[in-house]
Amino acid sequence: MSETCAKCGAPSELKCSACKLVSYCNKEHQKEDWKNHKTNCRPFKIADDPVIGKCLIATRDIKPGEQILSEYPLVSGPRPHFVEEGPVPCPGCCRLIIGQQAARCKGCDFPVCNPDCPGLQDLNRHGQECLVLGIRATRAVDGLHEFYRQDALLALRCLLLQSRKPQKFARLMEMEAHLDKRAEGTDIYREVEDRVVDYLLSNFIAPLKMLEAKSGMTVVQQSSREILHKICGIIDVNGLEISQNVEVTALYPTAYLLEHSCLPNTVYSFDSDCKITVRAALPVTAGDHVTTMYTHCLWGTQARREHLRETKYFACRCRRCCDPTELGSFLSALRCIGVEQEPCTGTQLPVDPLDEDTEWACDKCDVKLPNAEVVSLVNGIGEEVDNLQYSNPTVKELESLLSRMLTFLHPNHYHAYTVKHSLVQLYGHQQGYTSNQLTDDCLARKAAMCKELLDVNSKIDPGNSRLPVYTGILFHELFLANWTVIKRKWDMGIKTKVKSVLALMVESKHSLEQAIDILKREKDTPPGEKLLKHVRTSFEEFQRFVERNKIELAPQKV
Numbered sequence: 372m373s374e375t376c377a378k379c380g381a382p383s384e385l386k387c388s389a390c391k392l393v394s395y396c397n398k399e400h401q402k403e404d405w406k407n408h409k410t411n412c413r414p415f416k417i418a419d420d421p422v423i424g425k426c427l428i429a430t431r432d433i434k435p436g437e438q439i440l441s442e443y444p445l446v447s448g449p450r451p452h453f454v455e456e457g458p459v460p461c462p463g464c465c466r467l468i469i470g471q472q473a474a475r476c477k478g479c480d481f482p483v484c485n486p487d488c489p490g491l492q493d494l495n496r497h498g499q500e501c502l503v504l505g506i507r508a509t510r511a512v513d514g515l516h517e518f519y520r521q522d523a524l525l526a527l528r529c530l531l532l533q534s535r536k537p538q539k540f541a542r543l544m545e546m547e548a549h550l551d552k553r554a555e556g557t558d559i560y561r562e563v564e565d566r567v568v569d570y571l572l573s574n575f576i577a578p579l580k581m582l583e584a585k586s587g588m589t590v591v592q593q594s595s596r597e598i599l600h601k602i603c604g605i606i607d608v609n610g611l612e613i614s615q616n617v618e619v620t621a622l623y624p625t626a627y628l629l630e631h632s633c634l635p636n637t638v639y640s641f642d643s644d645c646k647i648t649v650r651a652a653l654p655v656t657a658g659d660h661v662t663t664m665y666t667h668c669l670w671g672t673q674a675r676r677e678h679l680r681e682t683k684y685f686a687c688r689c690r691r692c693c694d695p696t697e698l699g700s701f702l703s704a705l706r707c708i709g710v711e712q713e714p715c716t717g718t719q720l721p722v723d724p725l726d727e728d729t730e731w732a733c734d735k736c737d738v739k740l741p742n743a744e745v746v747s748l749v750n751g752i753g754e755e756v757d758n759l760q761y762s763n764p765t766v767k768e769l770e771s772l773l774s775r776m777l778t779f780l781h782p783n784h785y786h787a788y789t790v791k792h793s794l795v796q797l798y799g800h801q802q803g804y805t806s807n808q809l810t811d812d813c814l815a816r817k818a819a820m821c822k823e824l825l826d827v828n829s830k831i832d833p834g835n836s837r838l839p840v841y842t843g844i845l846f847h848e849l850f851l852a853n854w855t856v857i858k859r860k861w862d863m864g865i866k867t868k869v870k871s872v873l874a875l876m877v878e879s880k881h882s883l884e885q886a887i888d889i890l891k892r893e894k895d896t897p898p899g900e901k902l903l904k905h906v907r908t909s910f911e912e913f914q915r916f917v918e919r920n921k922i923e924l925a926p927q928k929v
C-alpha cells in the first residue's frame with residue numbers, strides 16, 4: 372500500500388476512499404490524478420439485476436489474486452447463534468468462553484473473558500450496549516443462557532448505531548431483509564420474536580424508554596418490534612461470519628453486495644480488526660458478476676439449494692446447480708443397480724436439477740427413480756456418516772461403511788467424499804496403520820483416493836477459494852503416501868535411475884509445492900497455520916533427501 376502521494380511522491384495520509392490502495396498529499400493532487408487512477412480504482416460497478424437485486428459487475432478484467440475491495444465493517448459483534456448450552460462469545464472480543472465459570476462485565480454482568488478485555492469499553496464493540504444492558508437490575512442465578520442472551524447482542528448493537536453513527540445505520544437499513552419471507556406466522560418470525568425481540572424489548576428497551584421519558588433525552592429514536600425484526604433479517608441475509616479463534620458476524624458497506632454462486636470467482640479474508648479483503652480467485656472478465664459462495668461447497672446440489680432457499684430466500688441457478696453432473700464432479704450422483712434380471716453399472720443423475728422434485732434417470736439403462744426415494748437413501752447414509760464421524764472411527768469402520776455405501780452411491784458422492792477424506796488422514800497415522808505398518812496395496816489405495824478427491828476439488832473449487840485446507844491436506848497426504856513408497860524402494864536399492872521412482876519424486880515435489888502455495892493464503896487461520904507448518908517440515912525433509920542423494924529434479928519454486 373502506497374504511503375507517498377501517487378501524484379508527486381510527497382509523504383501522504385489521504386487515501387482514495389474507494390479502493391484505499393493509493394494515497395495523496397492533498398485533495399487537489401487526488402483530483403488531478405483521477406483520470407489516471409480511475410482505471411485501477413475499484414474494478415466493479417454496482418448494478419441492479421431484476422432477479423438478484425443489487426450486485427457487483429466487473430468493469431475491467433481482473434486477474435486471480437488481484438484485490439477487488441477492502442473495507443471495515445459498518446458493525447460487527449457476537450455471532451447470533453441460539454446458544455442453549457456450551458461456550459458463548461465474550462461481548463468484548465467474541466472469543467469463546469464458558470459462561471458459568473467466566474468473569475462478569477462490571478457494567479452489565481454479562482459473562483466476559485476478562486473484566487479488563489479492551490472491547491468492553493470500546494464504543495464500537497461492547498461499550499455502548501453495556502449501558503443499555505446495565506439497566507436491568509437483577510442478576511442471573513440459574514439459566515445463564517436464557518438470562519444473558521449473546522445471540523441478541525448484534526441486533527442491539529445495530530439498533531444503537533442510529534444515535535451514534537446515523538449514516539452507517541442508514542446504510543444498514545438499505546440492506547435486504549426479506550421480511551416478506553419472515554412474516555408473522557413463520558417459524559423464523561416466532562424464533563426471532565422470542566429470542567431477540569421480546570428479550571430486548573422487555574428487559575432493556577422498555578426500561579430505557581422510561582428513563583428517556585423521565586430525563587427528556589432520547590438514546591434510541593426507533594426501537595419498535597418491526598425494526599428489530601428487520602435488523603434480524605438484515606443480519607441473517609447479509610452478515611458474514613468470521614471464525615479466526617472468535618465467533619464474529621460482521622456487516623460490510625459494499626462486500627454485502629457480493630452475490631452467490633456455487634462456483635464463485637472471489638475469495639475473502641479478514642484481519643484482526645474484521646477488515647475484509649476480497650480478491651479474485653479465478654480470472655474475472657469485464658462484465659462478469661463478482662461472486663462469492665453463501666453455502667457449503669462439499670454439499671450436493673439439493674442440499675445447497677435447500678440451504679440457500681431457507682436461509683437466503685432465493686433459488687440458485689448457477690452453472691453448477693444447472694448441471695446434473697455438477698461440473699463433472701458427480702458429487703450427488705448415485706450408482707444404478709438396474710433391475711433384478713439386469714444389473715447395471717450406470718450412473719443415476721437428476722433429470723432436472725433445478726426441480727426440487729426431479730426424477731432421477733440412469734445414463735445406461737431405463738431405470739428411473741423418484742426423488743423421494745433418492746432423498747431418503749441419501750439422508751439415511753448421511754446420518755450413518757455423521758454418527759460414525761462423531762465416534763472417532765477406526766480405519767476398519769470407515770472402510771466398511773464406504774464399501775456398503777458404494778453399492779448405492781457414485782464413488783465421488785459427497786458422503787463417500789467425507790469418508791474417503793477421513794480415511795486418507797488415518798492411513799499412515801492411526802495405530803495399526805502407521806506408515807511402517809501400511810501394506811503396499813494400502814499405500815496405493817491412499818494415493819489413489821487422494822488423487823480422486825483432488826480431481827473433485829479441481830472441478831468444484833478451481834480457484835481454491837472454498838476448500839484450501841481440504842486440498843492442502845490431500846496434497847500433503849498424497850506426498851506422504853508417495854514418500855513412504857519411495858523410501859521403501861530406496862531401501863531395496865531401487866533408486867531414481869528407475870523411471871517410476873523418479874516420477875514419484877517429481878510428483879512428491881509437485882504435491883508439496885501445491886500444498887504450500889494453497890496454504891500460504893490460509894496462514895492466518897488456526898487450521899491453515901498448523902497444516903502449513905507440517906507441510907513445510909515435510910518439504911525440508913524432502914529437500915534434505917534430494918540434496919544428500921544428489922537427485923536431479925526440475926528447479927524448485929517454493
Ligand SMILES: C[S@@+](CC[C@H](N)C(=O)[O-])C[C@H]1O[C@@H](n2cnc3c(N)ncnc32)[C@H](O)[C@@H]1O
Pocket residue numbers: 422423424425426546547549608609627628629630631632683684685686687688
Ligand atoms: C447479501 S444479499 C446481496 C445483496 C442483495 N442482492 C441486495 O439487493 O441487497 C443476499 C441476497 O441477494 C439475492 N441473491 C444473491 N445471490 C443471488 C443469486 N445467485 N440468485 C438470486 N438471488 C441472489 C438474494 O435475495 C439474497 O437473499
